[in-house]
Amino acid sequence: MDKWECPCGYIYDPMEGDIENNVQAETAFEDLPDDWVCPLCGAEKEYFEKLD
Amino acid sequence: MREWLIVGGGIHGTYLANLLLDQPGLPAENIDIIDPHDHLLEAWDRMTANCGMRYLRSPATHHIDLPILSIYQFAKTPAGRSFAGFIPPYNRPALGLFREHSRHVIARSHLDERHIQGRGLALHRDGPAYVVETTAGDLRTRRVLLAIGMSEQPCWPAWAQDLRRQGASVTHVFDPDFKRDAVAPAGATLVVGGGITAVQTALALAAVPEADVTLVARRPLQESQFDFNPCWIGPKCLRRFYQEDYAARRATIDEVRLPGSLPGEVMQEFQAALDPSHLTFRQAAIQKASYDRDTIRLQTDEGPLIARRIVLATGFRQERPGGRFVDRLIQDFDLPCNPCGYPIVGPDLQWGPNIFVTGPLAELQVGPCARNIVGARNAGRMLLAGLEQKR
Numbered sequence: 489m490d491k492w493e494c495p496c497g498y499i500y501d502p503m504e505g506d507i508e509n510n511v512q513a514e515t516a517f518e519d520l521p522d523d524w525v526c527p528l529c530g531a532e533k534e535y536f537e538k539l540d
Numbered sequence: 541m542r543e544w545l546i547v548g549g550g551i552h553g554t555y556l557a558n559l560l561l562d563q564p565g566l567p568a569e570n571i572d573i574i575d576p577h578d579h580l581l582e583a584w585d586r587m588t589a590n591c592g593m594r595y596l597r598s599p600a601t602h603h604i605d606l607p608i609l610s611i612y613q614f615a616k617t618p619a620g621r622s623f624a625g626f627i628p629p630y631n632r633p634a635l636g637l638f639r640e641h642s643r644h645v646i647a648r649s650h651l652d653e654r655h656i657q658g659r660g661l662a663l664h665r666d667g668p669a670y671v672v673e674t675t676a677g678d679l680r681t682r683r684v685l686l687a688i689g690m691s692e693q694p695c696w697p698a699w700a701q702d703l704r705r706q707g708a709s710v711t712h713v714f715d716p717d718f719k720r721d722a723v724a725p726a727g728a729t730l731v732v733g734g735g736i737t738a739v740q741t742a743l744a745l746a747a748v749p750e751a752d753v754t755l756v757a758r759r760p761l762q763e764s765q766f767d768f769n770p771c772w773i774g775p776k777c778l779r780r781f782y783q784e785d786y787a788a789r790r791a792t793i794d795e796v797r798l799p800g801s802l803p804g805e806v807m808q809e810f811q812a813a814l815d816p817s818h819l820t821f822r823q824a825a826i827q828k829a830s831y832d833r834d835t836i837r838l839q840t841d842e843g844p845l846i847a848r849r850i851v852l853a854t855g856f857r858q859e860r861p862g863g864r865f866v867d868r869l870i871q872d873f874d875l876p877c878n879p880c881g882y883p884i885v886g887p888d889l890q891w892g893p894n895i896f897v898t899g900p901l902a903e904l905q906v907g908p909c910a911r912n913i914v915g916a917r918n919a920g921r922m923l924l925a926g927l928e929q930k931r
Contacts (some may be wrong), residue, residue: 495769497776503547506902525607529773529914530630 549575553687592744709849727848738853888926
């Protein structure tokens with residue numbers, strides 16, 4: 489599963505998820521809820537870029 | 541003795557009080573906020589109302605509560621539903637929703653009960669404690685957190701100060717006694733400034749049918765979604781910032797902040813509202829001003845301008861906030877400052893023994909977003925990390 493980077497530098501790591509916002513570990517970026525946003529700056533998913 | 545006294549009840553002071561109150565083992569009575577206004581966030585409420593703001597420029601995840609999605613959740617409740625409103629990008633909340641959410645958080649966390657109405661005057665050491673001399677009496681505390689914003693230092697250009705001394709109708713949108721609704725519509729009004737506040741103020745004043753409003757700015761209006769690149773919120777840009785010395789950090793902050801800019805939807809609204817008989821735009825640098833018999837005459841590099849009144853939306857003076865209170869602190873406790881006058885603080889935002897800062901006073905450590913709502917959230921993370929390290 490790929491990691492994705494927000495414009496603010498936050499990296500979504502699917503192995504860790506986003507526990508504070510009810511996203512379980514091992515959740516792929518593509519499977520995040522539609523209303524999920526960067527927990528650091530608030531950017532929506534469409535602003536994230538896939539890390540190589 | 542209280543553990544924390546927070547000086548300033550704006551966004552930063554209120555958020556950090558909320559954050560500290562949430563820490564285990566810290567009873568509510570151990571934290572107080574000293575602020576001269578009638579209620580917390582009063583200056584913020586006043587300034588955002590006066591400029592006619594309808595949506596925040598920051599995303600809905602930037603607010604005074606702790607869970608990051610708190611505004612979204614509040615917008616779904618009966619109390620928040622009628623205020624719900626977000627606009628893209630980054631889901632920026634309606635001002636009414638943000639305010640109502642803030643009130644909700646303040647009431648739920650009993651933050652208003654921690655508010656002492658008064659103003660800090662001086663700080664003295666008394667053994668392991670500080671005694672903060674205030675207009676509400678002496679307050680003993682182990683730690684002091686300076687959460688002082690820029691709201692008390694609106695920027696008045698020299699020519700505008702001269703006009704005011706002569707009795708001309710010149711006001712600043714950030715003056716404590718400014719009331720936008722009290723600005724008479726009759727006669728020409730000039731709004732001076734080129735940022736979001738100036739444009740929103742001009743739009744609001746021009747909404748009255750008989751209004752004759754001209755926005756005067758030195759530069760063409762500049763469109764930018766935010767007043768800084770979001771990369772400055774997180775490690776992407778801050779990693780580099782922390783490798784710089786303080787002089788370079790000051791230069792970086794001045795370079796990357798875009799105070800005289802406005803988001804796309806406000807630009808579009810302004811352009812759509814332009815109308816030669818109601819609302820016009822003049823790009824001009826004001827050089828001189830004179831006043832005679834209710835008429836203000838401005839001399840600019842683009843020719844003369846004549847008006848009945850002027851509303852300044854020229855932002856804040858960039859000098860270190862806190863006035864005499866902070867000046868005395870620096871002197872009495874030999875606190876380090878950069879040549880720009882701003883505090884040099886550690887990664888835990890500690891300026892002197894148990895003296896902490898947030899907001900503009902912390903910007904050489906928090907970075908270009910320090911003054912914004914997200915700056916309070918970042919400052920909170922740094923503060924807690926520092927306290928955790930000491931345990």
